[in-house]
Amino acid sequence: MQQLHLLDRYGWNDSVARQFENLLAAENEFSPARVVRVDRGECDVITPDGPIRARTIEPVCTGDWVAVGDHGGHPSVMHVLDRRSAIQRSTASARSEAQILAANVDTVLIVTALDGDVDLGRIERMLALAWESGAQPVVVLTKADAAENISQSLDDVRAIAPGATVLAVSSTNGEGIDVLTAMLDGTVVLIGPSGAGKSTLANTLLGEERLATNAVRGVDGKGRHTTVHRELFPLPSGGTLIDTPGLRGIGLWDAAHGISTTFSDLEELGEDCRFDDCGHLHEPGCAVLAAVESGELAERRLDSYRKLLRENEWVASRTDARLRQERTRTVKARSRALREVYRTRK
Numbered sequence: 001m002q003q004l005h006l007l008d009r010y011g012w013n014d015s016v017a018r019q020f021e022n023l024l025a026a027e028n029e030f031s032p033a034r035v036v037r038v039d040r041g042e043c044d045v046i047t048p049d050g051p052i053r054a055r056t057i058e059p060v061c062t063g064d065w066v067a068v069g070d071h072g073g074h075p076s077v078m079h080v081l082d083r084r085s086a087i088q089r090s091t092a093s094a095r096s097e098a099q100i101l102a103a104n105v106d107t108v109l110i111v112t113a114l115d116g117d118v119d120l121g122r123i124e125r126m127l128a129l130a131w132e133s134g135a136q137p138v139v140v141l142t143k144a145d146a147a148e149n150i151s152q153s154l155d156d157v158r159a160i161a162p163g164a165t166v167l168a169v170s171s172t173n174g175e176g177i178d179v180l181t182a183m184l185d186g187t188v189v190l191i192g193p194s195g196a197g198k199s200t201l202a203n204t205l206l207g208e209e210r211l212a213t214n215a216v217r218g219v220d221g222k223g224r225h226t227t228v229h230r231e232l233f234p235l236p237s238g239g240t241l242i243d244t245p246g247l248r249g250i251g252l253w254d255a256a257h258g259i260s261t262t263f264s265d266l267e268e269l270g271e272d273c274r275f276d277d278c279g280h281l282h283e284p285g286c287a288v289l290a291a292v293e294s295g296e297l298a299e300r301r302l303d304s305y306r307k308l309l310r311e312n313e314w315v316a317s318r319t320d321a322r323l324r325q326e327r328t329r330t331v332k333a334r335s336r337a338l339r340e341v342y343r344t345r346k
């Protein structure tokens with residue numbers, strides 16, 4: 001087996017090695033690699049021998065584990081390993097499609113700034129997306145140095161993030177950075193609105209590493225002066241970090257399970273509703289409405305839950321329609337091809 005020291009720093013571990021085992025045994029010309037950046041039709045991958053640029057035939061995304069081989073004289077991605085987890089959102093385009101922001105992610109840092117109003121609904125949306133991905137969410141409240149009332153914000157956010165750690169940090173004065181660093185494990189991705197402080201936090205967490213990475217990139221002559229876009233870097237404390245650009249909107253994509261986990265407190269209350277299929281709207285004996293009435297559950301949270309469920313159902317219905325359409329198209333094409341066969345046989 002090739003030297004894998006370099007890949008170690010990019011998340012190589014026993015479970016990845018096992019996934020590659022059969023593939024590499026069967027195709028000894030293939031090299032294992034991790035995708036660190038994706039462009040149109042090409043991507044940057046790290047191989048045991050260093051970074052290379054490879055052509056992509058099937059779509060890949062940052063964080064993917066791939067096998068690279070030669071295809072018509074060009075290094076190319078020949079195989080993409082099954083994704084252990086994937087951060088997906090729906091695209092804004094009219095065609096309903098899922099966009100994968102990052103693959104094989106262990107921890108999602110949901111970044112929100114404390115220097116203004118904390119938008120709880122947006123955090124809930126990002127939590128649903130994160131839980132759905134299969135990764136563990138951590139809510140990171142940035143700019144703690146500029147916060148009005150940190151402990152109040154922490155309480156508010158903790159109340160809406162069951163199962164997730166919530167902490168406040170400041171890249172300016174270093175507050176909370178050691179606690180966050182200690183929590184980072186595996187592949188970490190930063191998501192959050194533009195201006196939340198993601199890039200600043202990424203630089204703080206990466207420390208000298210990013211400089212080192214940039215130096216590597218300097219060798220292939222590509223300038224590295226622009227903002228980083230969804231790129232994977234090794235973290236000095238171990239693990240890797242994917243920096244995502246600010247997302248104007250994060251549409252949910254097939255996130256029923258993620259919504260359930262995000263609102264597990266509410267769904268638990270719902271178990272006491274008189275009707276099993278209670279919609280928590282105006283049904284008699286609704287335990288959720290009773291909790292809102294008594295002040296145990298914020299009405300805002302119930303509204304947010306309903307809103308995300310509606311959005312999710314809408315996306316699902318659009319997807320089904322598209323899949324149905326595609327299936328019809330395939331069937332038609334197949335029968336056309338069959339007719340062609342029969343005709344030429346005559």
Ligand SMILES: Nc1nc2c(ncn2[C@@H]2O[C@H](COP(=O)(O)OP(=O)(O)OP(=O)(O)O)[C@@H](O)[C@H]2O)c(=O)[nH]1
Pocket residue numbers: 142143144145146169170171172173192193194195196197198199200201227244245246247
């Ligand atoms: N006071 C304070 N300001 C911060 C902190 N972190 C970041 N900022 C400032 O917040 C602004 C936005 O930070 P960025 O790191 O660019 O935010 P971003 O989330 O990466 O934004 P996009 O690149 O647009 O997605 C910059 O002016 C930073 O200097 C912090 O801990 N404290």
Ligand SMILES: [Zn+2]
Pocket residue numbers: 270273278279280281283285286287288289
């Ligand atoms: Zn109910």
